[in-house]
Amino acid sequence: AxxxxxxxxxxxxxxxxxxxxxxxxxxxxxxxxxxxxxxxxxxxxxxxxxxxxxxxxxxxxxxxxxxxxxxxxxxxxxxxxxxxxxxxxxxxxxxxxxxxxxxxxxxxxxxxxxxxxxxxxxxxxxxxxxxxxxxxxxxxxxxxxxxxxxxxxxxxxxxxxxxxxxxxxxxxxxxxxxxxxxxxxxxxxxxxxxxxxxxxxxxxQNAPMSNYAIINALPRINDMGRGDGFFVESFVSAMTATSPEAEARLRAFLEKRAAKVARPE
Amino acid sequence: AxxxxxxxxxxxxxxxxxxxxxxxxxxxxxxxxxxxxxxxxxxxxxxxxxxxxxxxxxxxxxxxxxxxxxxxxxxxxxxxxxxxxxxxxxxxxxxxxxxxxxxxxxxxxxxxxxxxxxxxxxxxxxxxxxxxxxxxxxxxxxxxxxxxxxxxxxxxxxxxxxxxxxxxxxxxxxxxxxxxxxxxxxxxxxxxxxxxxxxxxxxxQNAPMSNYAIINALPRINDMGRGDGFFVESFVSAMTATSPEAEARLRAFLEKRAAKVARPE
Amino acid sequence: AxxxxxxxxxxxxxxxxxxxxxxxxxxxxxxxxxxxxxxxxxxxxxxxxxxxxxxxxxxxxxxxxxxxxxxxxxxxxxxxxxxxxxxxxxxxxxxxxxxxxxxxxxxxxxxxxxxxxxxxxxxxxxxxxxxxxxxxxxxxxxxxxxxxxxxxxxxxxxxxxxxxxxxxxxxxxxxxxxxxxxxxxxxxxxxxxxxxxxxxxxxxQNAPMSNYAIINALPRINDMGRGDGFFVESFVSAMTATSPEAEARLRAFLEKRAAKVARPE
Amino acid sequence: AxxxxxxxxxxxxxxxxxxxxxxxxxxxxxxxxxxxxxxxxxxxxxxxxxxxxxxxxxxxxxxxxxxxxxxxxxxxxxxxxxxxxxxxxxxxxxxxxxxxxxxxxxxxxxxxxxxxxxxxxxxxxxxxxxxxxxxxxxxxxxxxxxxxxxxxxxxxxxxxxxxxxxxxxxxxxxxxxxxxxxxxxxxxxxxxxxxxxxxxxxxxQNAPMSNYAIINALPRINDMGRGDGFFVESFVSAMTATSPEAEARLRAFLEKRAAKVARPE
Amino acid sequence: AxxxxxxxxxxxxxxxxxxxxxxxxxxxxxxxxxxxxxxxxxxxxxxxxxxxxxxxxxxxxxxxxxxxxxxxxxxxxxxxxxxxxxxxxxxxxxxxxxxxxxxxxxxxxxxxxxxxxxxxxxxxxxxxxxxxxxxxxxxxxxxxxxxxxxxxxxxxxxxxxxxxxxxxxxxxxxxxxxxxxxxxxxxxxxxxxxxxxxxxxxxxQNAPMSNYAIINALPRINDMGRGDGFFVESFVSAMTATSPEAEARLRAFLEKRAAKVARPE
Amino acid sequence: AxxxxxxxxxxxxxxxxxxxxxxxxxxxxxxxxxxxxxxxxxxxxxxxxxxxxxxxxxxxxxxxxxxxxxxxxxxxxxxxxxxxxxxxxxxxxxxxxxxxxxxxxxxxxxxxxxxxxxxxxxxxxxxxxxxxxxxxxxxxxxxxxxxxxxxxxxxxxxxxxxxxxxxxxxxxxxxxxxxxxxxxxxxxxxxxxxxxxxxxxxxxQNAPMSNYAIINALPRINDMGRGDGFFVESFVSAMTATSPEAEARLRAFLEKRAAKVARPE
The missing domain is CATH 3.90.226.10 (2-enoyl-CoA Hydratase; Chain A, domain 1)
Structure with a gap:
């Protein structure tokens, strides 16, 4: 584009x-x-x-x-x-x-x-x-x-x-x-x-689906009852985790090709 | 009084x-x-x-x-x-x-x-x-x-x-x-x-209706779903905006008779 | 134990x-x-x-x-x-x-x-x-x-x-x-x-019922509508206040056997 | 009166x-x-x-x-x-x-x-x-x-x-x-x-506390999240059940002095 | 059009x-x-x-x-x-x-x-x-x-x-x-x-604002806590009641030019 | 079993x-x-x-x-x-x-x-x-x-x-x-x-995931705000629709091997 x-x-x-x-x-x-x-x-x-x-x-x-x-x-x-x-x-x-x-x-x-x-x-x-x-x-x-x-x-x-x-x-x-x-x-x-x-x-650079889920799901889950929020999290979590992009990123992490979490500067 | x-x-x-x-x-x-x-x-x-x-x-x-x-x-x-x-x-x-x-x-x-x-x-x-x-x-x-x-x-x-x-x-x-x-x-x-x-x-010194709306509507809107809160805001906003007091204050502002927002000291 | x-x-x-x-x-x-x-x-x-x-x-x-x-x-x-x-x-x-x-x-x-x-x-x-x-x-x-x-x-x-x-x-x-x-x-x-x-x-060292109520009721009351939260508080409050343990602690306080609230250090 | x-x-x-x-x-x-x-x-x-x-x-x-x-x-x-x-x-x-x-x-x-x-x-x-x-x-x-x-x-x-x-x-x-x-x-x-x-x-003729709880708690519980409703029910239920009036009524029931639930006419 | x-x-x-x-x-x-x-x-x-x-x-x-x-x-x-x-x-x-x-x-x-x-x-x-x-x-x-x-x-x-x-x-x-x-x-x-x-x-034939309020406010009020719903109703009610169209319709009613509520057929 | x-x-x-x-x-x-x-x-x-x-x-x-x-x-x-x-x-x-x-x-x-x-x-x-x-x-x-x-x-x-x-x-x-x-x-x-x-x-005989979603998601969605409910529905719907079982059932339907919806008797 x-x-x-x-x-x-x-x-x-x-x-x-x-x-x-x-x-x-x-x-x-x-x-x-x-x-x-x-x-x-x-x-x-x-x-x-x-x-x-x-x-x-x-x-x-x-x-x-x-x-x-x-x-x-x-x-x-x-x-x-x-x-x-x-x-x-x-x-x-x-x-x-x-x-x-x-x-x-x-x-x-x-x-x-x-x-x-x-x-x-x-x-x-x-x-x-x-x-x-x-x-x-x-x-x-x-x-x-x-x-x-x-x-x-x-x-x-x-x-x-x-x-x-x-x-x-x-x-x-x-x-x-x-x-x-x-x-x-x-x-x-x-x-x-x-x-x-x-x-x-x-x-x-994040997976588009992760970004979509983060910005859309977090405010909604915060507005729900706790029990409902947990339920929704399980669906969002399962759907992102099974995407090809997540698989690739997790593999990269396990093969040490991805950055670890760093301490704040 | x-x-x-x-x-x-x-x-x-x-x-x-x-x-x-x-x-x-x-x-x-x-x-x-x-x-x-x-x-x-x-x-x-x-x-x-x-x-x-x-x-x-x-x-x-x-x-x-x-x-x-x-x-x-x-x-x-x-x-x-x-x-x-x-x-x-x-x-x-x-x-x-x-x-x-x-x-x-x-x-x-x-x-x-x-x-x-x-x-x-x-x-x-x-x-x-x-x-x-x-x-x-x-x-x-x-x-x-x-x-x-x-x-x-x-x-x-x-x-x-x-x-x-x-x-x-x-x-x-x-x-x-x-x-x-x-x-x-x-x-x-x-x-x-x-x-x-x-x-x-x-x-x-604020308009009484503004004060009423601020102290009563804000906590309620915070407790509602987001979509409902927006809807309610539109009614509160429209009703205050059409009050004679709001008209007078806005005119004062446009005619530079009201204070602008100041930076914090 | x-x-x-x-x-x-x-x-x-x-x-x-x-x-x-x-x-x-x-x-x-x-x-x-x-x-x-x-x-x-x-x-x-x-x-x-x-x-x-x-x-x-x-x-x-x-x-x-x-x-x-x-x-x-x-x-x-x-x-x-x-x-x-x-x-x-x-x-x-x-x-x-x-x-x-x-x-x-x-x-x-x-x-x-x-x-x-x-x-x-x-x-x-x-x-x-x-x-x-x-x-x-x-x-x-x-x-x-x-x-x-x-x-x-x-x-x-x-x-x-x-x-x-x-x-x-x-x-x-x-x-x-x-x-x-x-x-x-x-x-x-x-x-x-x-x-x-x-x-x-x-x-x-707190009364078990107080602890139970604090950790369980506070997050729930925070998720309810305000009016419902007040109602629930009145039941939790009345039930804890009438427990024998609360009676004993209040008596200790009135008889100056319990610590007063202290200023933060 | x-x-x-x-x-x-x-x-x-x-x-x-x-x-x-x-x-x-x-x-x-x-x-x-x-x-x-x-x-x-x-x-x-x-x-x-x-x-x-x-x-x-x-x-x-x-x-x-x-x-x-x-x-x-x-x-x-x-x-x-x-x-x-x-x-x-x-x-x-x-x-x-x-x-x-x-x-x-x-x-x-x-x-x-x-x-x-x-x-x-x-x-x-x-x-x-x-x-x-x-x-x-x-x-x-x-x-x-x-x-x-x-x-x-x-x-x-x-x-x-x-x-x-x-x-x-x-x-x-x-x-x-x-x-x-x-x-x-x-x-x-x-x-x-x-x-x-x-x-x-x-x-x-009901116990006043039962009536109070029925008319006040039921609509509130209906407005809460399910998990919160269950929690509140447990307090209302425990408080009514331990009242002297409830004890008397339950005893009457167990001693067959109280009416059983009847089929609708 | x-x-x-x-x-x-x-x-x-x-x-x-x-x-x-x-x-x-x-x-x-x-x-x-x-x-x-x-x-x-x-x-x-x-x-x-x-x-x-x-x-x-x-x-x-x-x-x-x-x-x-x-x-x-x-x-x-x-x-x-x-x-x-x-x-x-x-x-x-x-x-x-x-x-x-x-x-x-x-x-x-x-x-x-x-x-x-x-x-x-x-x-x-x-x-x-x-x-x-x-x-x-x-x-x-x-x-x-x-x-x-x-x-x-x-x-x-x-x-x-x-x-x-x-x-x-x-x-x-x-x-x-x-x-x-x-x-x-x-x-x-x-x-x-x-x-x-x-x-x-x-x-x-209803006033447009009444229709707007009916179809938009009723489902939202039903989703809110009761206390919040009453508050919102008061704003919707006050705003519709002060519209020129409402004034005209109420006058028509008082002057018997509007139909009364009829029993269902 | x-x-x-x-x-x-x-x-x-x-x-x-x-x-x-x-x-x-x-x-x-x-x-x-x-x-x-x-x-x-x-x-x-x-x-x-x-x-x-x-x-x-x-x-x-x-x-x-x-x-x-x-x-x-x-x-x-x-x-x-x-x-x-x-x-x-x-x-x-x-x-x-x-x-x-x-x-x-x-x-x-x-x-x-x-x-x-x-x-x-x-x-x-x-x-x-x-x-x-x-x-x-x-x-x-x-x-x-x-x-x-x-x-x-x-x-x-x-x-x-x-x-x-x-x-x-x-x-x-x-x-x-x-x-x-x-x-x-x-x-x-x-x-x-x-x-x-x-x-x-x-x-x-339904797909287990459909049954799980129906009995678990419907009551939760009913308790959420409308906007949140729609969002959750889109995830539940997308996840069920992409399951192999759904694919098989839809194919059966399109190939006329599955029953159509019948009028009530």
């Missing part, structure tokens, strides 16, 4: 592919990458395209910020039912990212605020550089999250911390964000994209 | 209101603010009164401790069914706090132990000063939590940490408590009440 | 009992305590024996590592349904540990990897020394966890961190593991077993 | 007590017992009074109908948040009925429509005479149920049947209602109240 | 629209309307088109049968992961039907078997004529349902009845199907389509 | 095997097959033995009744925690039946009461003859169900009907029991065993 999706020209979300990793870059730096409906549309096509030709996704932002969230300038007067449909549409797009066949890595810097945090939370791994800060100003604006944040960000940091952020408008920096499980890595300023790309490239 | 609820005279739980914030103070310092049934009754009336006239609540304790928990001196011999009803009564009072129309901020210091931790866990935000320590001695006393702790404290810190505290009687200090999500803020000794009041005053 | 179960001779898992604590030691140091089916069988008998004669369990490992996980050399070609039954068998054994009548303490050092982490996660409290590292290499081997890890480890550290570990093969050291709730204690190298034993001895 | 609560004078809901059974009668026959806020208030006090002095409750209606539902004449223009609070208030009252310490029996005839069906669904047993018909016209009125019907009626008849009733305005007669689990008994016209009273009197 | 969707020419699923109702007709009578991937694709476009221009949907089948299920002739050899993706694709299409903005009515006759029953179960109301029979032969074919039947058909009839059908291959006729909640109406042979159309036309 | 397990001599539960079906017969006719702990032990060994050598199980009773339930003569005075363990032991045995690798068919006649109904509810299909009646007298005896009935019987008939049975001691005959989903078949007096055997023999 060498030329097919490479560096397409999109105004709001650029798309490039390198070594099996699709890189989607939010590209409205002058608006702090505010998420308009057009940005969401472009994200949707980028995610769809990546399914066909990439084995991992990186999402990052141009300029000084990952994303300052919902483009409030676009906040048209809507009837309540229109508001429901608008929120449901965002859910649909972010669901395609979260339930993707391939894992997604968010590279964060600067503002990761409101809808920006909701987008980051729909990725599977989050790498933040030291300039990153997280906030959910919806509470102080008189509104509520509508892009899945109450589900995804709430499950990441827990209800109490999210309540605090929404009630008080509190900002949280990268280190605090790591302690609160809002990101899994903190790197020096400017290095988030490179680190995310490195992790994505590594994950891209 | 200047004079109506201001500084009422209550023996066990004092009630005062300042700038839309109701302050409930546990007032049995000589008993380390142990929670007797009379204290629970006073808490109940204070919470009810705050619904009518305040936009936020602060709960704190007089003396050296927030609360050392259930007043064991009162632990009458009960039949099992009486024990069930007693526990259910506490649940009812703490539920009124947690499902309140207005957010509650706990200001913690000294012992936050047993029922004291259960009370703190029913508030939405917890501010601890550096003298604070948390413990659940019920396990070593041969009993079990009965004021909602297995639900609320378990959801805050996770089952494994709570199991450890109950099995071994372990005490946890303020810093550890923050890492374990038992409190969201740690401040110098003696400053918890002021910080809680500051946060409560800030939250009191 | 002084001589009955003391220091039995088992090849793969040694069993000894001291002061009401059963100590199960994984004993394949040359294989980094890899978990073969025979190890699982020995664990099962050790757990069963402990129910009858001990009031707490410690699980630890001989050699340089707690356990490097599933013995891949044993990974026979299985049909999918055989794979399901194999996984279900492990679930059954680890369930007996987790739903035990007496609490289990894991003493960790070196590799706590794959199935080794799944075993540790089925214990109630985890003590790690500073040499400990955690990893889930299943993702990079093309397989999936099958010993309950998707349920138990996922609930400990949260889905996002586990996803990261499985997608990227990341290793996590003891301190990070504590922050991620993979262990509740970190001690100097070589001291995990002693600390686990100290904690187990302490817990062994 | 012979005279204490007997035949109090209430305009909208009459209250009388006979042989330990409190009878609450909706008393707005000229309005087809439409449920206004005042009716709800009177129901609330009747339910509260019954807790103290009765061992079972019967709810029935004067005139030609049980209740035609929400009093639409009272449907004031409300803001959305006022609508939320109004609905929550009804939920609170009906919850006190459903989570009562004593079982409630609904005697149904004529229209059991909208809020009338929601009230009936909050009782534990429903007896319908042959004139009874059930309907949920909310869908065709452009609104939605707000008195708990989506939870309680949905759990009784299943989602598909309730969807049909709400989409099409379909009416369901007593026989069909029995098949759909909307009532558990169908009796000849005019006999519902007598049958409900007979059943209530019978249940009033 | 006068000409756009009217009677389009599709080979496998014909589409016509009449009085705001879109009628999708399975059109492979010679194959007993077996569901091939092409049929699923055509269903998907029909459902999508109906969202834009219809207020209700009817799904029926040409020939002697509604649908005999999965086209086994198409059952290509797939790897397990391809099988997962194939099943997930069907889920996606049927989800669009079930979570549609407008209600769907299935008109059933003859065989409603396997995938045919899964399709019918994704509609909101099912009308069967007397020739209808239901079966799930997957069990006897050595496979399992894969089009959502384990979720949707299981929730309709309950697990025990579905287990029986799958273990024994049992066929169930229309009357039994009605008792088992597989259909809500039974009509004489040949009249299912007309009855479904009549019901769909009636529902098409 | 013709002779291995055939017609073993057990006093309380006889075991015989015929055509791959293990038949377990409760054999205390003089005690109306009351369930003592010894009966439970014998059931446990019978179920275990059947796993190894049978492809289906039938459970029936000698004498005039299937089982009148718990042997109250054995109801020793137990402490609450002993009561918990006793109930948990029954749960364990009945779980082995319900989560068996092979399906279980109950043949019912006469009294199916209390623990007898709990045992029947742990089977997958229930065949009742016309003499059958169901009752749950626990409520009137001052106790509660303890053999899993609150979970299994509640899920079969729904909470409201079970509440009625327990509050009023109501007996339900075979026809009513079928309508309430307590049994799936009603046959003439004396024919339940033969019918159960016929159904079991039929199911015994």
């Amino acid at each position: 060498q030329q097919s999706g490479a560096t397409m020209d999109r105004t709001l979300v650029t798309y490039e592919i390198a070594q099996d990793v699709a890189i989607l870059t939010l590209n409205r730096p002058e608006k702090r990458n505010a998420l308009s409906d057009h940005v969401i549309d472009d994200l949707e096509s980028g995610i769809a395209q990546a399914q066909g030709e990439a084995r991992a996704i990186v999402i990052c932002g141009n300029g000084d910020h990952f994303s300052a969230g919902l483009d409030l300038a676009e906040h048209a007067a809507r009837t309540p039912i229109e508001g429901v449909h608008h929120s449901r549409h965002w859910h649909g797009v972010f669901d395609k990212l979260e339930q993707s066949a391939v894992p997604a890595f968010a590279a964060l810097h600067g503002a990761v605020v409101g809808g920006g945090l909701e987008l980051a939370a729909a990725c599977h791994v989050r790498v933040a550089d030291e300039t990153t800060f997280f906030a959910l100003p919806e509470g102080t604006r008189g509104i509520f999250v509508g892009g899945g944040g109450s589900v995804r960000a709430g499950r990441l940091m827990g209800v109490a911390r999210m309540t605090d952020m929404m009630l008080t408008g509190r900002s949280v920096d990268a280190r605090q964000g790591e302690a609160w499980n809002l990101c899994q890595y903190v790197v020096p300023a400017g290095e988030a994209r490179a680190k995310a790309l490195e992790l994505a490239s590594k994950a891209a | 200047q004079q109506s609820g201001a500084t009422m005279d209550r023996t066990l739980v004092t009630y005062e209101i300042a700038q839309d914030v109701a302050i409930l103070t546990l007032n049995r310092p000589e008993k380390r603010n142990a929670l007797s049934d009379h204290v629970i009754d006073d808490l109940e009336s204070g919470i009810a009164q705050a619904q009518g006239e305040a936009r936020a609540i602060v709960i704190c304790g007089n003396g050296d401790h927030f609360s050392a928990g259930l007043d064991l001196a009162e632990h009458a011999a009960r039949t099992p069914i009486e024990g069930v009803h007693h526990s259910r009564h506490w649940h009812g009072v703490f539920d009124k706090l947690e499902q309140s129309a207005v957010p509650a901020f706990a200001a913690l210091h000294g012992a936050v132990v047993g029922g004291g931790l259960e009370l703190a866990a029913a508030c939405h935000v917890r501010v601890a000063d550096e003298t604070t320590f948390f413990a659940l001695p019920e396990g070593t006393r041969g009993i079990f939590v009965g004021g909602g702790g297995s639900v609320r404290a378990g959801r805050l810190m996770g089952v494994a940490r709570m199991t450890d505290m109950m099995l071994t009687g372990r005490s946890v200090d303020a810093r550890q408590g923050e890492a374990w999500n038992l409190c969201q803020y740690v401040v110098p000794a003696g400053e918890a009440r002021a910080k809680a009041l500051e946060l409560a005053s800030k939250a009191a | 002084q001589q009955s179960g003391a220091t039995m001779d088992r090849t793969l898992v040694t069993y000894e009992i001291a002061q009401d604590v059963a100590i199960l030691t994984l004993n394949r140091p040359e294989k980094r305590n890899a978990l073969s089916d025979h190890v699982i069988d020995d664990l099962e008998s050790g757990i069963a024996q402990a129910q009858g004669e001990a009031r707490a369990i410690v699980i630890c490992g001989n050699g340089d590592h707690f356990s490097a996980g599933l013995d891949l050399a044993e990974h026979a070609a299985r049909t999918p349904i055989e794979g399901v039954h194999h996984s279900r068998h492990w679930h059954g054994v680890f369930d007996k540990l987790e739903q035990s009548a007496v609490p289990a303490f894991a003493a960790l050092h070196g590799a706590v990897v794959g199935g080794g982490l799944e075993l540790a996660a089925a214990c109630h409290v985890r003590v790690a020394d500073e040499t400990t590292f955690f990893a889930l290499p299943e993702g990079t081997r093309g397989i999936f966890v099958g010993g309950g890890g998707s349920v138990r480890a996922g609930r400990l550290m949260g889905v996002a961190r586990m996803t990261d570990m499985m997608l990227t093969g990341r290793s996590v050291d003891a301190r990070q593991g504590e922050a991620w709730n993979l262990c509740q204690y970190v001690v100097p190298a070589g001291e995990a077993r002693a600390k686990a034993l100290e904690l187990a001895s302490k817990a062994a | 012979q005279q204490s609560g007997a035949t109090m004078d209430r305009t909208l809901v009459t209250y009388e007590i006979a042989q330990d059974v409190a009878i609450l009668t909706l008393n707005r026959p000229e309005k087809r017992n439409a449920l206004s806020d005042h009716v709800i208030d009177d129901l609330e006090s009747g339910i509260a009074q019954a807790q103290g002095e009765a061992r079972a409750i019967v709810i029935c209606g004067n005139g030609d109908h049980f209740s035609a539902g929400l009093d639409l004449a009272e449907h004031a223009a409300r803001t959305p948040i006022e609508g939320v609070h109004h609905s929550r208030h009804w939920h609170g009252v009906f919850d006190k009925l459903e989570q009562s310490a004593v079982p409630a029996f609904a005697a149904l005839h004529g229209a059991v429509v909208g809020g009338g069906l929601e009230l009936a669904a909050a009782c534990h047993v429903r007896v319908a005479d042959e004139t009874t018909f059930f309907a949920l016209p909310e869908g065709t009125r452009g609104i939605f149920v707000g008195g708990g019907g989506s939870v309680r009626a949905g759990r009784l008849m299943g989602v598909a049947r309730m969807t049909d009733m709400m989409l099409t305005g379909r009416s369901v007669d007593a026989r069909q209602g029995e098949a759909w689990n909307l009532c558990q008994y169908v009796v000849p016209a005019g006999e519902a109240r007598a049958k409900a009273l007979e059943l209530a009197s019978k249940a009033a | 006068q000409q756009s969707g009217a009677t389009m020419d599709r080979t496998l699923v014909t589409y016509e629209i009449a009085q705001d109702v879109a009628i999708l007709t399975l059109n492979r009578p010679e194959k007993r309307n077996a569901l091939s991937d092409h049929v699923i694709d055509d269903l998907e476009s029909g459902i999508a088109q109906a969202q834009g221009e219809a207020r209700a949907i009817v799904i029926c089948g040409n020939g002697d049968h509604f649908s005999a299920g999965l086209d086994l002739a198409e059952h290509a050899a797939r790897t397990p992961i391809e099988g997962v993706h194939h099943s997930r694709h069907w889920h996606g299409v049927f989800d669009k039907l079930e979570q549609s903005a407008v209600p769907a009515f299935a008109a059933l006759h003859g065989a409603v078997v396997g995938g045919g029953l899964e399709l019918a179960a994704a509609c909101h109301v099912r009308v069967a004529d007397e020739t209808t029979f239901f079966a799930l032969p997957e069990g006897t074919r050595g496979i399992f349902v894969g089009g959502g039947g384990s979720v949707r058909a299981g929730r309709l009839m309950g697990v025990a009845r579905m287990t029986d059908m799958m273990l024994t291959g049992r066929s169930v006729d229309a009357r039994q199907g009605e008792a088992w909640n597989l259909c809500q109406y039974v009509v004489p042979a040949g009249e299912a389509r007309a009855k479904a159309l009549e019901l769909a036309s009636k529902a098409a | 013709q002779q291995s397990g055939a017609t073993m001599d057990r006093t309380l539960v006889t075991y015989e095997i015929a055509q791959d079906v293990a038949i377990l017969t409760l054999n205390r006719p003089e005690k109306r097959n009351a369930l003592s702990d010894h009966v439970i032990d014998d059931l446990e060994s019978g179920i275990a033995q059947a796993q190894g050598e049978a492809r289906a199980i039938v459970i029936c009773g000698n004498g005039d009744h299937f089982s009148a339930g718990l042997d109250l003569a054995e109801h020793a005075a137990r402490t609450p925690i002993e009561g918990v363990h006793h109930s948990r032991h029954w749960h364990g045995v009945f779980d082995k039946l319900e989560q068996s690798a092979v399906p279980a068919f109950a043949a019912l006649h006469g009294a199916v009461v209390g623990g007898g109904l709990e045992l029947a509810a742990a089977c997958h299909v229930r065949v009742a003859d016309e003499t059958t009646f169901f009752a749950l007298p626990e409520g009137t005896r001052g106790i509660f169900v303890g053999g899993g009935g609150s979970v299994r019987a509640g899920r079969l008939m729904g909470v409201a009907r079970m509440t009625d049975m327990m509050l009023t001691g109501r007996s339900v005959d075979a026809r009513q029991g079928e309508a309430w989903n307590l049994c799936q078949y009603v046959v003439p007096a004396g024919e339940a065993r033969a019918k159960a055997l016929e159904l079991a023999s039929k199911a015994a």
